[in-house]
Amino acid sequence: MANTVERDPASLRLPDQGENHELFDRWQQFGDQRAREELVQRFLPLARNLARRYAGAREPFDDLLQVASLGLVKAIDRFDTGRGAAFSSFAVPTILGELKRYFRDLGWSVHVPRGAQERALKVQEAQERLTTRTGRPPSVADLAEYLELSLEDVLDALEAAAAHHSASLDAPLEDGEEESGTLVDAFGQDDPHYELVDDTVTISAAAQQLSARERRVLRLRFVKDLTQTQIAADIGVSQMQVSRILRRALSNLRELTGQAELESD
Numbered sequence: 001m002a003n004t005v006e007r008d009p010a011s012l013r014l015p016d017q018g019e020n021h022e023l024f025d026r027w028q029q030f031g032d033q034r035a036r037e038e039l040v041q042r043f044l045p046l047a048r049n050l051a052r053r054y055a056g057a058r059e060p061f062d063d064l065l066q067v068a069s070l071g072l073v074k075a076i077d078r079f080d081t082g083r084g085a086a087f088s089s090f091a092v093p094t095i096l097g098e099l100k101r102y103f104r105d106l107g108w109s110v111h112v113p114r115g116a117q118e119r120a121l122k123v124q125e126a127q128e129r130l131t132t133r134t135g136r137p138p139s140v141a142d143l144a145e146y147l148e149l150s151l152e153d154v155l156d157a158l159e160a161a162a163a164h165h166s167a168s169l170d171a172p173l174e175d176g177e178e179e180s181g182t183l184v185d186a187f188g189q190d191d192p193h194y195e196l197v198d199d200t201v202t203i204s205a206a207a208q209q210l211s212a213r214e215r216r217v218l219r220l221r222f223v224k225d226l227t228q229t230q231i232a233a234d235i236g237v238s239q240m241q242v243s244r245i246l247r248r249a250l251s252n253l254r255e256l257t258g259q260a261e262l263e264s265d
Contacts, residue, residue, distance in 0.1 A: 074098065210253070
């Protein structure tokens with residue numbers, strides 16, 4: 001989700017562990033606030049790097065950095081030097097956890113169940129990765145295959161993601177022109193998501209041309225999200241036969257709908 005080149009936190013040049021241990025002793029044993037502040041300053045680049053993972057997700061970077069910094073402070077206060085581990089190995093999951101909680105609990109405009117929130121964030125991250133990898137936005141089938149989710153789950157996640165943000169009707173409408181108008185001016189325009197509805201209806205209609213077994217296997221794979229092995233046990237054939245049925249069914253759907261992006265696994 002980042003709009004900048006992301007660096008692996010492990011690649012950052014972090015402060016010397018021996019010096020850190022001395023600072024932690026001064027803070028934890030004697031309550032030395034200067035030692036605590038020094039630790040914050042030393043590891044602030046790590047927090048900044050982790051915050052950049054979520055830059056471009058419509059939240060201002062300064063807000064993300066503040067959340068990451070809070071996670072850093074919590075990590076400093078909770079770190080146990082007696083375990084012998086490097087502080088960074090404890091700080092990274094603590095900071096990332098704070099960022100993820102921020103997105104789950106504070107970043108949604110309407111109430112969305114936590115499970116749906118987490119799935120929506122995974123789908124959004126997958127969209128970014130697949131777009132970077134292939135140079136084009138992924139289809140719903142691409143996302144389902146990448147995340148090993150059903151088509152239905154991906155569609156639900158995309159719908160939930162739409163609830164992540166709200167916008168004022170007076171917000172400027174960006175269209176590359178000086179006088180772009182406001183969001184309310186766009187009312188009445190065609191919603192591009194209608195194309196997804198059309199595609200769904202088209203595929204559903206085309207599926208009626210398949211055999212009953214092919215329709216059943218497709219439903220078990222993409223709606224029930226069963227593995228090929230589970231499907232084989234359910235319908236009483238081998239996993240290899242299930243694979244052939246899926247390939248044949250999807251090939252027929254491609255011919256019937258003209259969509260070359262349908263894939264089995």
